[in-house]
Amino acid sequence: MESHQVLIVGGGLAGLRAAIAVADAGRDVAVMSQVHPVRSHSVAAQGGINAPLGNAEGGKDDSWERHAYDTVRGSDFLADQDVVEVMSREAAEVIYELEGWGAPFSRTPEGRIAQRPFGGAEFPRTCYAADKTGRLLMHTLYEQSMRRRIRLYPEWMVLSLVVENGLCLGVVAYHMLTGELACLATGSVVFATGGYGQIYGRSTNSQFNTGSGMAHAYYAGVPLKDMEFVQFHPTTLIGSNILVTEAARGEGGYLINNKGERFMKDYVPKLMELGPRDIVARAIQTEINEGRCFDDGSVYLDLRHLGEKKIVERLPEVRSNCLHSLGIDPVKRPIPVQPGQHYSMGGIDCNVDGETLVKGFYAVGECACASVHGANRLGGNSLLDTVVFGRRVGRKITEAGTGESSSPNGKALERAKGRVEGWLKELFSGSGDEEPAQLRAELKETTIEKCGIFRDGAVLKEALSKVTELQGRYKKLRAIRGGRKFNHDMTRASDLGGMLDRAEVIVRGALAREESRGAHYRMDFKARDDVRWLKHTMVQHALEGPRFSYKPVAVTRWKPEVRKY
Amino acid sequence: MVIEKKVILEVFRFDPEVDKGPRYDSFTIDVKKGMTVLEGLLHILDVQDHSLALRFACREGVCGSCAMFINGSYRLACQTQLEALKGRRVWVGPLPHMPVIKDLVVDMRPFFEKVGLVMPWLEALSAPSGKEHLQSPQQRSIINEAVDCILCGICHSSCPMTWTKKDYLGPAALTKAYRFVADSRDVAAANRLALVNSEDGVWRCRTVFNCAEACPKNINPTDAIESLRRKLVSGRRKSR
Numbered sequence: 001m002e003s004h005q006v007l008i009v010g011g012g013l014a015g016l017r018a019a020i021a022v023a024d025a026g027r028d029v030a031v032m033s034q035v036h037p038v039r040s041h042s043v044a045a046q047g048g049i050n051a052p053l054g055n056a057e058g059g060k061d062d063s064w065e066r067h068a069y070d071t072v073r074g075s076d077f078l079a080d081q082d083v084v085e086v087m088s089r090e091a092a093e094v095i096y097e098l099e100g101w102g103a104p105f106s107r108t109p110e111g112r113i114a115q116r117p118f119g120g121a122e123f124p125r126t127c128y129a130a131d132k133t134g135r136l137l138m139h140t141l142y143e144q145s146m147r148r149r150i151r152l153y154p155e156w157m158v159l160s161l162v163v164e165n166g167l168c169l170g171v172v173a174y175h176m177l178t179g180e181l182a183c184l185a186t187g188s189v190v191f192a193t194g195g196y197g198q199i200y201g202r203s204t205n206s207q208f209n210t211g212s213g214m215a216h217a218y219y220a221g222v223p224l225k226d227m228e229f230v231q232f233h234p235t236t237l238i239g240s241n242i243l244v245t246e247a248a249r250g251e252g253g254y255l256i257n258n259k260g261e262r263f264m265k266d267y268v269p270k271l272m273e274l275g276p277r278d279i280v281a282r283a284i285q286t287e288i289n290e291g292r293c294f295d296d297g298s299v300y301l302d303l304r305h306l307g308e309k310k311i312v313e314r315l316p317e318v319r320s321n322c323l324h325s326l327g328i329d330p331v332k333r334p335i336p337v338q339p340g341q342h343y344s345m346g347g348i349d350c351n352v353d354g355e356t357l358v359k360g361f362y363a364v365g366e367c368a369c370a371s372v373h374g375a376n377r378l379g380g381n382s383l384l385d386t387v388v389f390g391r392r393v394g395r396k397i398t399e400a401g402t403g404e405s406s407s408p409n410g411k412a413l414e415r416a417k418g419r420v421e422g423w424l425k426e427l428f429s430g431s432g433d434e435e436p437a438q439l440r441a442e443l444k445e446t447t448i449e450k451c452g453i454f455r456d457g458a459v460l461k462e463a464l465s466k467v468t469e470l471q472g473r474y475k476k477l478r479a480i481r482g483g484r485k486f487n488h489d490m491t492r493a494s495d496l497g498g499m500l501d502r503a504e505v506i507v508r509g510a511l512a513r514e515e516s517r518g519a520h521y522r523m524d525f526k527a528r529d530d531v532r533w534l535k536h537t538m539v540q541h542a543l544e545g546p547r548f549s550y551k552p553v554a555v556t557r558w559k560p561e562v563r564k565y
Numbered sequence: 566m567v568i569e570k571k572v573i574l575e576v577f578r579f580d581p582e583v584d585k586g587p588r589y590d591s592f593t594i595d596v597k598k599g600m601t602v603l604e605g606l607l608h609i610l611d612v613q614d615h616s617l618a619l620r621f622a623c624r625e626g627v628c629g630s631c632a633m634f635i636n637g638s639y640r641l642a643c644q645t646q647l648e649a650l651k652g653r654r655v656w657v658g659p660l661p662h663m664p665v666i667k668d669l670v671v672d673m674r675p676f677f678e679k680v681g682l683v684m685p686w687l688e689a690l691s692a693p694s695g696k697e698h699l700q701s702p703q704q705r706s707i708i709n710e711a712v713d714c715i716l717c718g719i720c721h722s723s724c725p726m727t728w729t730k731k732d733y734l735g736p737a738a739l740t741k742a743y744r745f746v747a748d749s750r751d752v753a754a755a756n757r758l759a760l761v762n763s764e765d766g767v768w769r770c771r772t773v774f775n776c777a778e779a780c781p782k783n784i785n786p787t788d789a790i791e792s793l794r795r796k797l798v799s800g801r802r803k804s805r
Contacts, residue, residue, distance in 0.1 A: 038629065106702075106705065112699065146685055147686040177670075482615065486618040488618065489610075489616065
């Protein structure tokens with residue numbers, strides 16, 4: 001059995017930033033990831049990363065306080081303000097650090113890091129590298145991980161988080177290239193496993209973003225937080241739901257309905273296309289629902305007036321995605337878009353240093369919820385979240401010394417491996433006739449149609465009974481086929497159970513929350529209700545089903561006020 | 566959705582630990598508008614043959630997972646529209662000249678090892694301002710092309726020099742070296758140039774340009790290699 005002082009699960013931005021912090025403290029660290037780090041979903045982030053550097057014209061008066069306030073207001077006051085404060089205070093420093101490590105940001109004429117306006121932000125504070133920011137930061141951190149010779153376990157998939165008596169012992173993982181099942185003992189485990197987009201239909205997320213990390217943590221007894229808050233990105237390509245970055249609007253793009261109107265004037269006239277994501281997504285969906293859309297069910301994102309030079313320079317990837325996916329050149333024609341599932345505000349409950357209820361187990365990035373995004377994340381804050389809190393988690397582990405000495409509990413790990421082995425054998429010997437791909441398709445349709453942008457108590461109840469039905473059918477899967485090596489049938493079937501259980505948690509949380517806040521919008525409770533609902537939803541796994549409780553929001557500087565733009 | 570046409574995907578199948586040799590399996594696919602080769606393969610995985618092995622992730626051409634050999638060309642499966650391919654049969658194979666693990670999945674480990682050999686990271690002094698290093702848009706534009714590399718392995722697989730010399734660093738690793746040598750912030754060009762100044766470094770390239778032709782991100786690695794050679798030669802002339 002291999003062992004490491006610290007094991008990071010997930011090789012995206014949050015995972016690698018944490019690993020680098022641990023390595024820099026001279027500790028033994030390894031990164032385990034379902035895909036090679038440069039294939040992580042972080043590479044799909046396009047528009048940029050927020051920090052109040054004041055490099056752009058009109059950005060001189062920006063400050064960490066303004067950034068924090070925009071974030072809190074964007075969150076519809078559900079974010080924990082002490083944690084938001086940490087993020088915006090540390091933002092500039094982590095950006096300069098990334099730049100010093102080689103991140104190829106776009107530049108202002110003076111040679112400084114270029115910044116552009118983004119939704120819900122008072123100043124242009126989104127640092128960018130054309131529309132490839134996530135990808136270029138990802139490669140930068142991968143390069144830095146090579147510099148530190150950080151041990152990688154690529155194409156290893158964690159199948160169980162092993163916790164005994166409130167103490168994290170390690171993981172059981174499956175090596176896709178060989179089919180081998182192995183235990184790994186560690187002093188500390190950090191989950192940086194990303195979001196669950198694939199639970200939803202019309203998602204911008206990578207195919208492997210099933211949120212399995214959240215599932216393993218949940219089953220190991222760690223609470224999940226605010227799971228009903230699901231972000232829908234306003235603009236995804238019609239059909240494929242490939243992301244069209246908010247930067248397209250930040251650079252000046254218009255949203256147009258079938259009457260040729262810039263309809264955002266009817267929703268947030270001051271900010272127009274640069275409203276926060278929840279508001280713009282609802283506006284677009286309203287236009288679509290009320291028939292002011294085009295025949296394919298889209299509205300138009302029009303960039304033509306920006307001109308070819310600006311589009312090629314600032315939005316090359318948007319252009320190539322349009323050309324590849326739709327055969328449309330945005331220089332000449334408007335882009336047909338619709339909202340799509342994009343991000344999970346909720347996740348594994350943790351504090352500002354990624355610590356969870358389980359000693360030695362940490363969470364960071366999209367899978368985590370220290371609560372900086374609250375009920376609605378602002379564009380450009382997710383990349384920032386990954387690097388700020390990645391660094392903090394790494395440092396915390398090395399300070400706390402939990403990564404210091406691992407005294408591997410071999411027996412407990414072997415028992416856990418035995419349980420996983422038994423579970424896999426069950427999958428291979430299933431005698432039912434339910435098709436995993438069919439269940440997944442029905443799940444995705446249920447979530448997007450019944451627990452999407454607009455929600456309603458009666459419809460959410462339908463969603464819940466459908467999810468319950470799917471959970472029942474999941475117990476009657478057909479036998480999984482093939483050998484153990486690179487077996488998608490097996491990994492997808494094993495993921496599916498967790499996806500169904502998390503869908504249940506999302507729907508139940510949404511049903512319970514009788515108010516509208518940020519991305520959670522109830523047609524039957526259209527107002528925000530701070531008296532009853534200014535609190536975080538907590539959910540813990542129990543044999544009889546998910547157990548819900550609530551926890552107060554940290555309000556420090558900014559009293560909740562009507563969220564008006 | 567309107568079905569545009571039917572195609573037969575001829576998909577390479579091989580598990581070296583189980584099969585005597587490789588074969589192609591045929592799958593008939595109803596092609597809908599906008600459907601990519603990757604979507605066709607995922608449809609096979611979902612409905613027709615659950616045992617198919619392939620890599621996939623972002624489905625938008627930025628993660629580099631689904632590099633394959635499609636109808637005799639190096640392609641990203643997610644960036645290849647089925648409708649646009651000529652003929653009723655579409656041949657899909659793994660990246661040539663790389664060891665097959667299973668079906669369309671090849672062993673990328675030797676490729677990534679080579680990338681790691683060229684000091685593929687920035688070595689910079691601390692910025693005097695305590696903020697960012699200044700870099701003009703012109704300086705930044707020099708590395709525009711090189712930073713676009715997604716490490717998909719296509720250029721490496723397409724290069725005839727890598728086919729016969731397993732130790733050759735190859736076009737991707739050398740482009741990575743160039744990316745840092747050409748970065749105005751970097752201070753370790755000499756060390757990096759020394760690492761690529763060898764028979765299995767820049768001098769192995771025979772300017773066949775396969776890499777430039779194959780790259781799905783329109784990068785020209787041959788050009789990058791030529792630049793590294795020029796720097797090496799002019800460095801030698803200066804030191805004379």
